[in-house]
Amino acid sequence: MHEFIELESRYSAHNYHPLPVVLTRGKGVWLWDVDGKRYLDMMSAYSAVSFGHSHPVLVAALTRQAEQLAVTSRAFHTDRLGPFLQTLCEMTGMDRALPMNTGAEAVETALKAARKWGYKVKGIADNRAEIIVCHGNFAGRTTTIVGFSSEPQYRDGFGPFAPGFVAVPFGDAAALEAAITPRTAAFLVEPVQGEGGIIVPPAGYLAACREICTRHNVLLICDEVQTGLGRTGRLLACEHEAVKPDGLVLGKALGGGLLPVSAFLAREEVMRVFKPGDHGSTFGGNPLAAAVGLAALRLLQEERLSEHAHETGARLIAGLRAIRHPAIREVRGKGLLIGMELDPAWMSARAFCEALMRKGILSKETHDTVVRFAPPLIISEAELDEALVVIRATFEELLPAAEARRRTGESFFV
Structure with a gap:
């Protein structure tokens, strides 16, 4: 195992700090490392x-399409793109979709659409449009996107950044309204902040944002790259408050775990601002991606995975809260997007994830103190219960060392 880690360390840019495990195979909710050890x-x-x-x-959809036609670019029509976009629009209730590859690309597409809508439809003066975002946001790693991040590391050394973004506190609808000016084109928001620490806003927040944006003629764009397609127990996280956005960003699960597929969806008035040549992608909407994306959407419906995520997510949250270890500050989330915040005086999230790894569970920390639990939506109740047993045992195993560190004030962070 160590030779693979050393090889990657030698030749890869050091822009990641992965857990010390080398994976080689996956099936369902399980992964195996090169030594044959199995992980949930x-x-x-x-x-x-x-x-x-x-x-x-x-895999069957991918294989069939790969043997027939994979990439043509959007210079030509294909028989795969139309059915995929039709299903995507009908399921989400949006009028049109613009296919891309990564979530960051889809967010960039949303920003371009919002700005051009602001100029051509709302009448904002050229080059004056503003887009409101939230503190704690995470929408990708492009220079435009990190420019409106509130995380110092994401910005450090990558400026100068594009102007035109205003940040407000997440979960504060009054702050949103106070920040709106005649130059405001859109409000870009994650219904639940993922990378920010699985932050769930107060009940009614998104509905209030919808009303405020409508009243001020501001586009509400929901970034559901991580929360969309069943993850929070609904098809879209914004559906928890019966909110229909003007624009919607999807990705990640749209590719079925096999390849990058994303899309920006919007109502007709917004998407109409794009003319031939305004925007594009060599790989966006390719036949292979469209075939897999369509199969993923159908699978989501046929296996009722949103409903399953709602039920199993409630079971997982209840199980985590029942552990009642003094290191646990809070367990929060929706569906199968759950964050367990730890008190750093007891233990770091990284140390806890490494301990879980040794016991056969793979997760990853965010912001030093939060452990993410977001298993595949197909996970069974028995598999969740198995995970809860291991999580509880991990706390018990770490308790003596954690108590010693807490008494001495020794830090986990290096």
């Missing part, structure tokens, strides 16, 4: 593997 995947590649690893229906 409680991470799902940040929701990209919502259908589990190597789902036979999705």
Whole structure:
């Protein structure tokens, strides 16, 4: 195992700090390392593997299409793109979709659409449009996107950044309204902040934002790259408050855990601002991606995975809260997007994830103090219960060392 880690360390840019495990195979909710050890995947590649690893229906769709036609570019029509976009629009209630590859690309598409709508439809003066975002947001790693991040590391050394973004506190609808000016084109928001620490806003927040945006003629764009497609127990997280956005960003699970597929969806008035040549992608909407995306959407419906995520997520949250370890500050989330915040005086989230790894569960920390639990939506109740047993045992195993560190004030962070 160590030779693979050393090889990666030698030749890869050091822009990641992965757990010390080398994976070689996956099936369903399980992963295996190069030594044959099995792990329960409680991470799902940040929701990209919502259908589990190597789902036979999705692998079959990928294989069939790869043998027939994979990439043509959008210079030509294909018989795969139309059915995919039709299903995507009908399921989400949006008028049109613009296919891309990664979530960050889809967010960039949303920003371009919002700005051009602001100029051509709302009448904002050229180059003056503003887009409101939230503190704690995470929408990708492009220079535009990190420019409106509130995380110092994401910005450090990458400026100068594009102007035109205003940040407000997440979960505060009054702050949103106070920040709106005649130059405001859109409000871009995650219904639940994922990378920010699985932050769930107060009940009624998104509905209030919808009303405020409508009243001020501001586009409400929901970034559901991580929360969308069943992850929070509904098809879209915004559906928890019966909110229909003007624009919607999807990705991750849309590719079935097999390849990058994303899309920006919007109502007709917004999407109409794009003319031929305004925007594009060589790989966006390719036949292979469209075939897999369509199969993933159908699978989501046929296996009722949103409903399953709602039920199993409630079971997992209840099980985590029942542990009642003094290191646990809070357990929060929706569906199968759950964050367990730890008191750093007891233990770091990284140390806890490494201990879980040794016991056969894979997860990853965010912001030093939060452990994410976001397993594939296909996970069974028995598998969840198995995970809860291991999580509880891990706390018990770490308790003596954690108590010693807390008494001495020794830090986990290096």
